[in-house]
Amino acid sequence: MASNPTAAPNLFDRALLRARQCRALRQGPVTFLLDRVAEDMNERLNAVLRQFSAGADVGTSGDQVCHALVGRVDALSHVDLPDTESEGLPLAPQSLDLVVSALALQFVNDLPGVLAQIRRALKPDGLLLAAMIGGDTLTELRQAFAAAEAELEGGVSPRVAPFADLRDIGALLQRAGFALPVTDVDRIVVRYDSAFALMQDLRRMGATNALVERRRTPTRRATLLRMAQIYSERFADPDGRIRATFEVIWLSGWAPHESQQKPLRPGSAKMRLIDALKPPSSK
Numbered sequence: 001m002a003s004n005p006t007a008a009p010n011l012f013d014r015a016l017l018r019a020r021q022c023r024a025l026r027q028g029p030v031t032f033l034l035d036r037v038a039e040d041m042n043e044r045l046n047a048v049l050r051q052f053s054a055g056a057d058v059g060t061s062g063d064q065v066c067h068a069l070v071g072r073v074d075a076l077s078h079v080d081l082p083d084t085e086s087e088g089l090p091l092a093p094q095s096l097d098l099v100v101s102a103l104a105l106q107f108v109n110d111l112p113g114v115l116a117q118i119r120r121a122l123k124p125d126g127l128l129l130a131a132m133i134g135g136d137t138l139t140e141l142r143q144a145f146a147a148a149e150a151e152l153e154g155g156v157s158p159r160v161a162p163f164a165d166l167r168d169i170g171a172l173l174q175r176a177g178f179a180l181p182v183t184d185v186d187r188i189v190v191r192y193d194s195a196f197a198l199m200q201d202l203r204r205m206g207a208t209n210a211l212v213e214r215r216r217t218p219t220r221r222a223t224l225l226r227m228a229q230i231y232s233e234r235f236a237d238p239d240g241r242i243r244a245t246f247e248v249i250w251l252s253g254w255a256p257h258e259s260q261q262k263p264l265r266p267g268s269a270k271m272r273l274i275d276a277l278k279p280p281s282s283k
Helices: 014-027 032-046 064-068 111-121 139-152 166-175 195-204 221-235
Strands: 052-058 073-079 096-102 122-133 179-192 242-254
Touching: 014 195, 032 064, 032 096, 032 122, 032 179, 032 242, 052 111, 064 096, 073 096, 096 111, 111 122, 111 166, 139 195, 139 221, 139 242, 166 179, 166 242, 179 195, 195 221, 195 242, 221 242
Parallel strands: 052 073, 052 096, 096 122
Antiparallel strands: 122 242, 179 242
């Protein structure tokens, strides 16, 4: 059978990602980023003056979101993102009035398709609120590895996933049929004693390289040491500790409903723009 030319590219090895997340849970996970996102999600939902009856947490690794939203939604179920995304999400059409997701959607191969499935699962005037890792995350680590590999190995291998940026996400929400889409960015800078301490945290987040096109051979020790040296030279504070940037993109959108605000139809304005901009005439 011929392949589908419109199929989403297979960027992430989701079975490997799940295995690494399970390993992180066994070793004792590092959860400071997820803890912050869960707290922020609760604050953002508190600004929505309504009680939600049926919700789903899609793909979040851990129970921080479920605990943070106690009392905000009557029933919140957890839904895993499938390893093979052609399986689809187990969500009935128009069955939910809230869908949340924390730090999971960045590892989806077909994000437009997943957003469209979430949109179908929402009742009219239902809300999607999600946080995902953005494109500037770990930019320091990416630059340090690229410089070290170019210097010592004559080439660069993919180390950090090509996460989406803010404009991409806004466009995808509109494409999926969400009304009143909103996106914004929270940049979090964390300091570490060394690049190796950062990499240890990434392993215990279950967030190490899960790209399909990842390098399959172990990184040379000389390359790792040079990477750490470059990192310290370029991204250290005066006290010697290095900085690591995590960019969190927040996205929200509503399933369309007749009660929502709508833009004016072309030609329906009561005043021409040029007249509105004129200064008031003096008497």
